[in-house]
Amino acid sequence: xxxxxxxxxxxxxxxxxxxxxxxxxxxxxxxxxxxxxxxxxxxxxxxxxxxxxxxxxxxxxxxxxxxxxxxxxxxxxxxxxxxxxxxxxxxxxxxxxxxxxxxxxxxxxxxxxxxxxxxxxxxxxxxxxxxxxxxxxxxxxxxxxxxxxxxxxxxxxxxxxxxxxxxxxxxxxxxxxxxxxxxxxxxxxxxxxxxxxxxxxxxxxxxxxxxxxxxxxxxxxxxxxxxxxxxxxxxxxxxxxxxxxxxxxxxxxxxxxxxxxxxxxxxxxxxxxxxxxxxxxxxx
Numbered sequence: 001x002x003x004x005x006x007x008x009x010x011x012x013x014x015x016x017x018x019x020x021x022x023x024x025x026x027x028x029x030x031x032x033x034x035x036x037x038x039x040x041x042x043x044x045x046x047x048x049x050x051x052x053x054x055x056x057x058x059x060x061x062x063x064x065x066x067x068x069x070x071x072x073x074x075x076x077x078x079x080x081x082x083x084x085x086x087x088x089x090x091x092x093x094x095x096x097x098x099x100x101x102x103x104x105x106x107x108x109x110x111x112x113x114x115x116x117x118x119x120x121x122x123x124x125x126x127x128x129x130x131x132x133x134x135x136x137x138x139x140x141x142x143x144x145x146x147x148x149x150x151x152x153x154x155x156x157x158x159x160x161x162x163x164x165x166x167x168x169x170x171x172x173x174x175x176x177x178x179x180x181x182x183x184x185x186x187x188x189x190x191x192x193x194x195x196x197x198x199x200x201x202x203x204x205x206x207x208x209x210x211x212x213x214x215x216x217x218x219x220x221x222x223x224x225x226x227x228x229x230x231x232x233x234x235x236x237x238x239x240x241x242x243x244x245x246x247x248x249x250x251x252x253x254x255x256x257x258x259x260x261x262x263x264x265x266x267x268x269x270x271x272x273x274x275x276x277x278x279x280x281x282x283x284x
Contacts, residue, residue, distance in 0.1 A: 015250040018056050018101035023094050024076055029162050033082040033127070034092050035068065038100060044074050048109035049134035050241065050269040054249045055079060056101030057090035064246040064264070065091075066131035067105070071112075071138050077102075080130040080162065106249050108269040110135040111239055115211035119147040121203065121233070123224050125196050125216025126155050129162050131241050131268075132215050136170075143175055150203045154181045154196025154216075158189050177204060196220065200227040207232030215241040222279040225272050235273035242275060243268045 024039040049071040056062035063085075069078025083092040094100060112135055120139055124132045132151075139146055151170065155161055161180065170178050179199050181192035192199065197220065210233050214224045221240050228238055244263045247255040251265030259278045261267070 015103065015106070018054070018062075018103045021077070021100050021102045023096050023098045023100065026094065026096060029080060030160050032084075032092070033080060033162065035078060035080045036091070036094065036100075037069070037076050037078050038102065039076045040102075044077060045105055046072050046074060047077065047105050047134075048072075049112055049138050050110035050131065051105040051107040052131075052243065052249075052268060053077065053079065053102050053104035053106070054246070055081075055087075055091055056103070057087050057094075058099070058101060060090050061087045062101065062103070063087045063091075064106075064243060064249065064268075066241070066243060066268070068130040068133050069137075070141075071134045080127070082127050103249060106264060108267055110138075110213050110241075110269055111211060112138040115139070116145045117147070117209075118237075119205040119210040120149045121200075121205050121210050121212040121228065122149075122151045123196060123200065123212065123214045123216070123228070124151070124153045125220040125224075126160070127162070128215035128217075128220075128241070129153050129155075131243065132213060133163065133166075135213055140173075140176070147209060148205050149176050150205050151176065151178045152181075152196050152199045152203060153179070154183070154194075154199070154220075157182050157184045158186050179203070195223070197223045197227045200224065200231060205231075210237060212238045213241075214238065215243075218242075218279055222276075225276050225279070235276060236271060238272035238276075240270050240272055240275065241268050242270055 021038040021040045025037040028034045052066040054062045065079045068080040083089045185193045212228050244256045246264045247253045249264045251262045256263040
């Protein structure tokens, strides 16, 4: 893999005008999070793991939401959304058959092809598992092309664990190491307790041949990059998803400026050596 290569942007066909899609299915993941499967009469563009859409709740506004389903799907698009504000609350409240405005797909992709022949380390914090799930789907679909595959996932509490059925299915695989941790344990929880970055030092991967992909809150990204680097993985093989507050998705409004970069235009997936130094700057 070329150490100088940056994630390549994938062009969108029309970045300004939304298309109308409809909710084909919806299912609840946690008390405040649900997954929507969206469909359209039009032929949908092929999606790469790591890309995102702008989802529009009519009369309220739009927010960026990463794809959380298998990459490459042309029949429908899957997004996992947590209710934290007016727009996300409206999207979570949609019913089967409801209309939704969609712009995209936008953004750079996780380096799943560049990781062929390498160990793969996926580190997710909270809702960060949703943008990473397409990368894991892609890796498992061509499992023979990779070395060890490790998924480390941390969230606030047991009720906040995403994709419980999928996690149980992944646990039964003999070719995937998975560890889940919670910040606050409840009665009956026998798993790990603590932040997800503490799991990195105990994970089985070869630092000399590992590609790491990380998604979660920015403070978690900072500590994850440090821990993965201390394990011996160079910044050039650590990738981060910087899904921040985006408004336009085409680099015009400046809301997602991150130092000299715009997350919507240049990301949301970045190589660590391009942005890691900015993570510790409180004013950015």
